[in-house]
Amino acid sequence: MTDTDITRRLAAWTVALRPDDIPEAVRREGVRTFVNWLGCALGGARHETVDRAIAALAPFSGPARAQVLGRSERLDELHAALMNGISSHVLDYDDTHLKTIIHPAGPVASAILAVAEARPVTGEAFLAALVAGVEVECRIGNAVYPEHYDRGWHITGTTGVFGAAAAVGRLLDLDERQMTWAYGIAATQSSGFREMFGTMCKSFHPGRAAQNGAAAAFLAKANFDSSLQAIEAPRGWANVLSTKQDYGEIVDDLGTRWEAKLNSYKPYACGxxxxxxxxxxxxxxxxxxxxxxxxxxxxxxxxxxxxxxxxxxxxxxxxxxxxxxxxxxxxxxxxxxxxxxxxxxxxxxxxxxxxxxxxxxxxxxxxxxxxxxxxxxxxxxxxxxxxxxEHAIGSLERPLSDEAITEKFRRQAEPVVGADTAARAIEAGWALAGTGDAGAIARLCAA
Amino acid sequence: MTDTDITRRLAAWTVALRPDDIPEAVRREGVRTFVNWLGCALGGARHETVDRAIAALAPFSGPARAQVLGRSERLDELHAALMNGISSHVLDYDDTHLKTIIHPAGPVASAILAVAEARPVTGEAFLAALVAGVEVECRIGNAVYPEHYDRGWHITGTTGVFGAAAAVGRLLDLDERQMTWAYGIAATQSSGFREMFGTMCKSFHPGRAAQNGAAAAFLAKANFDSSLQAIEAPRGWANVLSTKQDYGEIVDDLGTRWEAKLNSYKPYACGxxxxxxxxxxxxxxxxxxxxxxxxxxxxxxxxxxxxxxxxxxxxxxxxxxxxxxxxxxxxxxxxxxxxxxxxxxxxxxxxxxxxxxxxxxxxxxxxxxxxxxxxxxxxxxxxxxxxxxEHAIGSLERPLSDEAITEKFRRQAEPVVGADTAARAIEAGWALAGTGDAGAIARLCAA
Structure with a gap:
């Protein structure tokens, strides 16, 4: 391995991964990640942050192909990804990759659930895309954490855009070269400051990461090109946004070491x-x-x-x-x-x-x-x-049980969509892997 | 002045500026900036970079309210801003603020011409917004150049998003607080690497800056809030993206020292x-x-x-x-x-x-x-x-004459929209300040 080949190697793995390559424990964590995210997106759906984002940007939405979860609006896929990314994070109640403090699901799940409405995908393909996206963003985060975060970057935004590009790129069947471009287009949109914590811009970050990462994948699909070394180039993402670059964290043991298995779910609605x-x-x-x-x-x-x-x-x-x-x-x-x-x-x-x-x-x-x-x-x-x-509840040593995730979901969703819809959404969420049409879950979550 | 008040002071100036406050020489340079930009946007309109961006993203466009210059497509204002930002820069033939190597017009003019189609503005208001936007991005660039650029940031993208927010914010009549938020929303989307030079992502940067800066203004208009110290906070834009922070360059002598007067126009289609x-x-x-x-x-x-x-x-x-x-x-x-x-x-x-x-x-x-x-x-x-x-043609010591800008425009536009339309567009461009409806210039530039 040379340090000139990181982006391409990550892209090669991303496009080659088959659902069967993902160990059962990682798949299970992927489902937990999805269910927890879906409940949070419903729970945050009526926050004024979402109200204002929709008021400002819905006039620019394309055709109404994708559901804003927990609301009546349908928007184009990219705008729905933005809004669901905001609502899933606005209560600071979502998930955490503890090694990097990345909140992995917001950028990734928001992007692919919206895309899956307009071009139906199976639950199996959806789950593989979700796991791949979470894996990519957390690995890229590992490569630069904590120096990158200490400098002031909101790492969920800056790495989330890669995760969304990876996951949507899989749904679009990008080839290796296109996925490498998608990572480049994602990299050059990477943004978001910790300075925004406590303002509406904090949850804007995972939303924009979902939207921009998805756009990167669509652009790459149309052969919009980019650097082939966007992550590792001398003036690439890792060098420009961090003083630490541990590229082994990105490409070593791909498919055997799984960061996506290390996701955790918040019992409390804050950092x-x-x-x-x-x-x-x-x-x-x-x-x-x-x-x-x-x-x-x-x-x-x-x-x-x-x-x-x-x-x-x-x-x-x-x-x-x-x-x-x-x-x-x-x-x-x-x-x-x-x-x-x-x-x-x-x-x-x-x-x-x-x-x-x-x-x-x-x-x-x-x-x-x-x-x-x-x-x-x-x-x-x-x-x-x-x-x-010694170990707070929600940590890897004291993880939330499936039942606790269900209860957290129910408490968030019921006030927004009612008990019946909440119950159906919970059931559909846990059944993700076996469904024939993942996008149907989004339509189920209309208010 | 304290260093805790930079963003707000810049916002206060941005919203208070009246067209009459702008010296005649600065207004004239603003018109030259506009005409040069319009010719470049027409000249680049058929580049495959624009083709691919439209192929990828037009399916997500909202209602067709704004013209993609030199083409048949009409898109929503934000997507038109993106496409016109790409086309105006794709040939590397646009304009340059020589102190920072910022290409000022792309992010700013692309944003406001699109917005001016959907909510008509006079040429006078348009010109003031253009000058304000260029002034803001170049001043912010001065504060961090060259360290910021040396680190690897494509400064046209990273500062352009502020310029677009300023200019669109004026068209939306943001108040001071909203403009401060708009700068915060812009700051936290600031992005773009020099690593992308030589790829389609280079011209994507001013396009995305136009689109994202405009979105920041629309969000702020809907009271989507943000940090009030996004530029100068300890982990704000200037500290996160640069090792140099000269805030005097941003707020000193506002209204008397004019960076917008220092724009130059390229005789050659490259860096x-x-x-x-x-x-x-x-x-x-x-x-x-x-x-x-x-x-x-x-x-x-x-x-x-x-x-x-x-x-x-x-x-x-x-x-x-x-x-x-x-x-x-x-x-x-x-x-x-x-x-x-x-x-x-x-x-x-x-x-x-x-x-x-x-x-x-x-x-x-x-x-x-x-x-x-x-x-x-x-x-x-x-x-x-x-x-x-000693001084290349196009430098401040040997600037392009109005006639040379017209000739550059004509040569770019005629192959794209024909001699008649090119002539009308040139005339309308130079007459910007006196027009009653600036957006009409965009409709004139359809292919």
């Missing part, structure tokens, strides 16, 4: 890094009972990313409150809640929550893992209660 | 950095007469960017040949040509050109300016002829 604090504070709430109203102070010892990403002291809106470990800890202690209802505008402005939030302190605990936290609560009478969360 | 070599070789051809067939060697002493950007020794296609100073010098010596006909697939494969191309040497001349070159031709009999170009 994965504050899940340990929510988990721990929810446990402490159980222990404290009515004493929860007599807290003098809360001390959190956390991974450094917790403060870097979620250090907002005075969030003003629901979206901002997802980036406040202080808010999240207070709500978990007072209400035992980390689901979307914990991060509404009302919660962000609730005086009781604000009063407790202001008594939460957080500092970096050297050496602590990302999925761990140490918490010490001191009561007004001076009593001190401590808790150590 | 601006090899214009001195073409100019010089064309002059040498005159001097050499029939001795041009007896050249033993050609030595070029150039700015370092010439070799970095246009050092392709063996270009295989017309697009690649634009990135070969060797090819360009050979064609200029043999045919006195630097227009689009110098960079076709046929020319790239012409044995006579290849034979001379292989006898051209180029080396960096320390201290030489970007618009200069030293050339030495040695004949087979040992005679040596030298030439020093």
């Amino acid at each position: 994965i890094v504050i899940h340990p604090a929510i988990d721990g504070c929810s446990q402490l709430r159980e222990r404290l009972g009515e004493r929860v109203t007599r807290i003098r102070s809360v001390e959190l010892g956390t991974h450094y990313l917790v403060l870097e990403l979620t250090g907002k002291r005075t969030p003003q809106t629901g979206l901002e409150s997802k980036f406040s470990v202080y808010h999240a800890a207070a709500v978990a202690l007072l209400h035992g809640d980390g689901t979307p209802t914990a991060f509404t505008d009302e919660r962000a402005r609730d005086p009781e929550i604000i009063a407790l939030r202001d008594r939460v302190q957080a500092k970096v605990e050297p050496g602590i893992e990302e999925d761990a936290v140490r918490i010490a609560v001191t009561l007004e009478d001076g009593e001190r209660i401590e808790l150590h969360v | 601006i950095v090899i214009h001195p070599a073409i100019d010089g070789c064309s002059q040498l051809r005159e001097r050499l007469g029939e001795r041009v067939t007896r050249i033993r060697s050609v030595e070029l002493g150039t700015h370092y960017l010439v070799l970095e950007l246009t050092g392709k020794r063996t270009p295989q296609t017309g697009l690649e040949s634009k990135f070969s100073v060797y090819h360009a010098a050979a064609v200029a010596l043999l045919h006195g040509d630097g227009t689009p006909t110098a960079f076709t697939d046929e020319r790239a494969r012409d044995p006579e050109i290849i034979a001379l191309r292989d006898r051209v040497q180029a080396k960096v001349e320390p201290g030489i300016e970007e618009d200069a070159v030293r050339i030495a031709v040695t004949l087979e009999d040992g005679e040596r002829i030298e030439l020093h170009v």
